Amino acid sequence: MSENKVILHWLNYSRATRIAWLLEELQVPYILKAYKRDSHFRSPPELFKLHPLGKSPLLEVPSPLSNDSKIIAESVNIANYILEKYDTTNKLIPIDGDERLQMNYFLNYSEGTLQPVMVSLLLNHYAKTKAPFGTRFLVGLVVDAMNNAYYKPELIKNLNFLEDTLKKQNEVGSDYFVGKKLSAADIMLSFPIYLRHPETWRGPLALFDVHPTGKAPILEVIFGDGRPPIKLAETGHIMQYLLRNYDPKYILTPLDPNEQLQVDYFLHFAEGSFQNLQISLLVNSVAKHVAPFGFQKMTKMITKFLNNGYYIHEWRLYMQYLDDLLKENGTGYFVGSKLTAADVILTYPIYENVFDNLDGAAEILHDKRDLKKLYPNLANWSKMIRRHPSYSRISQMMDEEVEDLILSKPQFTYLDK
Numbered sequence: 001m002s003e004n005k006v007i008l009h010w011l012n013y014s015r016a017t018r019i020a021w022l023l024e025e026l027q028v029p030y031i032l033k034a035y036k037r038d039s040h041f042r043s044p045p046e047l048f049k050l051h052p053l054g055k056s057p058l059l060e061v062p063s064p065l066s067n068d069s070k071i072i073a074e075s076v077n078i079a080n081y082i083l084e085k086y087d088t089t090n091k092l093i094p095i096d097g098d099e100r101l102q103m104n105y106f107l108n109y110s111e112g113t114l115q116p117v118m119v120s121l122l123l124n125h126y127a128k129t130k131a132p133f134g135t136r137f138l139v140g141l142v143v144d145a146m147n148n149a150y151y152k153p154e155l156i157k158n159l160n161f162l163e164d165t166l167k168k169q170n171e172v173g174s175d176y177f178v179g180k181k182l183s184a185a186d187i188m189l190s191f192p193i194y195l196r197h198p199e200t201w202r203g204p205l206a207l208f209d210v211h212p213t214g215k216a217p218i219l220e221v222i223f224g225d226g227r228p229p230i231k232l233a234e235t236g237h238i239m240q241y242l243l244r245n246y247d248p249k250y251i252l253t254p255l256d257p258n259e260q261l262q263v264d265y266f267l268h269f270a271e272g273s274f275q276n277l278q279i280s281l282l283v284n285s286v287a288k289h290v291a292p293f294g295f296q297k298m299t300k301m302i303t304k305f306l307n308n309g310y311y312i313h314e315w316r317l318y319m320q321y322l323d324d325l326l327k328e329n330g331t332g333y334f335v336g337s338k339l340t341a342a343d344v345i346l347t348y349p350i351y352e353n354v355f356d357n358l359d360g361a362a363e364i365l366h367d368k369r370d371l372k373k374l375y376p377n378l379a380n381w382s383k384m385i386r387r388h389p390s391y392s393r394i395s396q397m398m399d400e401e402v403e404d405l406i407l408s409k410p411q412f413t414y415l416d417k
Contacts, residue, residue: 011056
């Protein structure tokens with residue numbers, strides 16, 4: 001591998017352009033390898049040889065001591081790796097601690113919140129153009145109902161949030177999202193659960209008092225030295241903050257640097273790829289409840305077509321990938337030989353969404369096969385999670401909180417801008 005350059009594996013219509021921009025901005029020597037999607041908008045076989053999910057972007061990092069190389073996946077994970085390794089002069093990383101925290105938020109926000117909404121809108125548009133002959137009008141009605149009930153309001157809400165952020169920055173003389181110069185936040189944004197509403201799955205108004213996008217979870221940090229409190233959003237971002245500031249004994253953080261890199265990958269994979277896929281499946285499964293009167297049965301048929309055409313295929317690919325990882329590791333955990341933050345963040349999409357909700361999963365997937373037999377390693381891992389003392393305590397506490405919240409009758413009226 002000439003001069004030990006990193007290799008960026010770039011797929012058309014992917015988010016890899018932002019990684020190329022980071023490398024260019026930091027003047028990192030790299031090789032670009034381009035790939036083209038097939039007629040179904042899926043990755044070509046060549047990418048699956050590099051990563052089990054056929055993901056892009058992928059960053060291939062050669063070893064200086066051998067012919068081996070490591071593959072880094074997930075856009076934010078790649079961006080963090082590039083920034084930590086190559087931005088030694090703080091060209092794209094703010095020097096100010098609060099601004100750096102803000103930059104990290106936007107890195108996670110771009111993948112965990114904004115991008116999934118836009119991808120869902122894109123795929124829904126794609127579904128209308130690829131609908132079977134004679135059904136495009138009906139598919140259009142159903143897809144538009146889904147978009148109007150969930151995706152478009154979410155997009156408008158997020159665009160208003162970004163617009164307000166830039167407006168506040170403009171008032172202090174800045175054209176950028178963080179600080180007064182270009183940062184990784186601008187580059188990552190360039191591409192583009194609380195109780196929820198029973199039909200649209202949007203959060204209650206009380207959450208908008210806490211964060212402009214009505215997000216959950218939110219972590220409010222109150223300092224003992226008189227500094228003003230801060231509010232952190234995006235699950236992966238919150239987890240990283242907690243690990244870096246409250247895990248000095250490496251309880252959930254591995255000691256081995258390679259295992260630390262693995263944990264970072266799973267923090268971004270869980271929110272940036274896997275969970276958003278499951279949300280799309282869920283939203284499609286409840287679309288019949290917001291379909292125009294008289295079109296409920298047709299909506300169910302069309303959303304089943306949408307799920308079978310893309311989402312379920314991807315979901316099975318992800319589940320098999322995770323099951324294989326557990327089998328390969330052989331310890332019962334995703335990273336190393338003890339519980340880490342990787343297991344914690346994967347608890348929601350794997351255990352709570354699937355193995356603690358087998359009937360619901362079967363209904364959404366339209367598949368009566370036993371998921372415990374299909375993914376035995378994930379099933380055993382889920383059993384371990386369910387029995388873990390800390391998880392048991394948290395589950396009991398949250399159940400009590402939810403019961404109290406239901407009794408309070410939260411408000412679900414919206415004034416969309």
